[in-house]
């Protein structure tokens with residue numbers, strides 16, 4: 001800073017206490033000095049610039065400044081892009097000058113760490129929040145990022161501000177791919193969800209890296225067994241989160257038999273949905289004891305029905321194989337196990353019912369027991385059996401139903417059972433009995 005500017009700053013600090021706080025807290029943004037040393041440019045209004053005390057913003061990607069003394073007293077800073085701020089303070093600077101100076105600061109903190117898993121794990125443990133940032137007690141060889149062995153092309157880019165790692169991004173250069181999937185940038189609160197580090201990503205693209213949505217098929221990670229016998233495996237960023245076992249490593253594959261999306265840092269055996277063929281963590285068994293595999297919740301909801309089936313057990317089967325009876329569903333292959341029968345005659349023909357809601361007639365046909373056309377005979381040759389109403393007749397003397405073939409007699413145009421005694425006395429008695437039965 002020029003001596004006259006330093007004197008001006010001292011005066012301004014004495015007039016505005018907030019400025020002393022800002023000056024102690026932050027260095028003035030390096031771009032202000034740089035635009036002077038590289039291009040000999042001075043700000044339009046040096047007093048205003050000093051009062052604004054521009055400095056690197058907390059997200060490191062931009063510039064923060066105090067818009068007015070009243071903002072300063074309230075400790076409120078405004079954040080903007082470096083290019084926009086420089087244009088405001090140096091209105092006479094050419095746009096390419098502004099752009100070049102801004103670019104210097106945009107990526108000034110970006111670099112690659114040394115190629116070792118120690119450095120990678122350090123960046124994860126000391127960088128932005130992520131599900132792979134574990135407690136301090138985890139040892140290097142037990143941290144899942146240990147699988148990103150440099151010999152397979154893995155390396156780590158970081159965005160530093162001073163000693164702090166504000167951004168990190170795992171990269172892969174395996175000879176045929178030079179890619180990254182996801183970068184992490186420290187949230188301003190220090191905790192919570194980390195967004196992408198746009199500066200770091202821009203810097204990587206400038207280095208010839210491609211931003212892809214998942215690690216390439218066939219990329220390798222190291223096979224490291226944990227003390228509990230499980231294999232170390234980080235949460236793989238991106239779309240593909242499965243791996244397959246090779247002799248001496250794991251290979252990233254979308255159809256891998258092992259899962260790599262656990263935040264516990266280990267692999268687990270993948271389950272594939274028997275319907276949509278996608279990896280799933282949900283298991284809804286199809287058939288008795290899951291004899292036909294399992295489906296994901298999504299497919300179970302749409303294409304499968306939860307039924308009572310073999311041995312009265314509950315499981316999923318295809319919608320078209322399920323039978324509904326009074327609001328419950330059953331496996332059509334195991335209706336006997338659940339006492340479900342098909343009605344074969346009468347008004348409910350071809351409808352399924354619970355066994356205890358049906359009756360069997362003398363021909364072996366199944367009826368719904370509430371059907372008006374089936375009669376339980378209390379007398380005659382088929383006493384105690386169900387007979388279709390059309391095969392019965394009613395005694396005009398007693399009102400009893402008899403099977404068609406039971407002997408009858410017709411007197412005065414009325415039909416009586418053969419044994420019925422047509423005397424006044426008996427006829428009166430019978431009429432009483434009939435009335436009681438009715």
Ligand SMILES: [Zn+2]
Pocket residue numbers: 273274275276277278295296297298299300
């Ligand atoms: Zn599915």
